[in-house]
Amino acid sequence: MKQICKMMGIDPDRLAMHFVSAAEGARFAEIATEMTEIVARLGPNPLKKNASN
16 A cells, blocks of 8 residues: 555655554554654655645
8 A cells, every 4th residue: 555655756655554452542542643743753744735626
């Protein structure tokens, strides 16, 4: 999937897959926070500017 992201011009760091059970609420929150920080660091989605045309 990360190779497909690269081919589409999307930073592969925008994609992650984690398996978390319903009993792992704290782990889910940790993953969500990490992904939010990564996406904020990467900035706006480069494809989004093309979608407005």
